[in-house]
Amino acid sequence: MILIADSGSTKTDWRTLDAQGQVGQARTIGFNPYYQDSAAIASELQTSLIPSVQETVTDVFYYGTGCNNEESCGVVERAIRTVFPDAKTVEVSSDVLGAARALCHHDTGIACILGTGSNACLYDGRTIAQLGGTLGFWLGDEGSGGYLGKTLVVRYLHGQLPPELTEKFRKRFPNVDRLTVLDQAYKQPFPNRYFASFSKFLFDNRSHPVAYQLVYDAFALFFDTYIRKFPAYEQLPIHFVGSVAFYYSDLLRQVANDKGLTVRRILENPIAGLTLYHQGVAGAE
Incomplete structure (x- = not known):
């Protein structure tokens, strides 16, 4: 039996084949090997995963956050x-290899x-030929x-949002102020998760031209910063995985189109695609 895993810091999706x-x-x-040792990971697998695995595992393919060296x-x-x-x-x-x-x-x-x-x-x-x-x-x-x-929170704190968006933001996040944000940014763990929690506000208000432009510019910056550095990028298929790509897929494709590029496949998470990949590997063998 083949065991496949896609692991982030919050959850791990497993598939058996x-x-x-x-x-x-x-x-x-x-799991994240920067914060957990082998014993802690093994203990959790023994408790939470083993009851779901009924046959002898012969091959394990694990893709995870923090597995960089x-x-x-x-x-x-x-x-x-x-x-x-x-x-x-x-x-x-x-x-990253899992996504690819x-x-x-x-x-x-x-x-x-x-x-x-x-x-x-x-x-x-x-394999990965070049990292972004x-x-x-x-x-x-x-x-x-x-x-x-x-980007949204910084503009809010600097008073750079139009009045109607400012009022919506204040009603939705009444406890957000300068001191709270600075504490979350510099003293609390996982500031990326904290700030990412505000991105849904942009999604819910994406029909507003300011919110739309903020997201558009962010995606344009992603293409300009990362995609353009790859050789022959204009001739290669470009694919995305992740919740932001999935839920903003229309806008993401629009930005790519405006830059003369075509986005092909967009997945919310990689585990289904990884299962298909390893089914192909197993079939080839």
């Missing part, structure tokens, strides 16, 4: 091998993430939910 091609599913908490991948791999000692293959990779395989399968293309954060890569059909090089929440993440929310 047996020899007959039957697919099962499970969900556990999310050999050390961090090793933390997760040791946990998985502890829980599934019979597994012949345990492959731990970044969420979910979106492009075995074809060359540009794979992009637009969710709480953002990223992009050039994919050669199996995002600088994270404070210095990058252009086009993401965190970026959209941060």
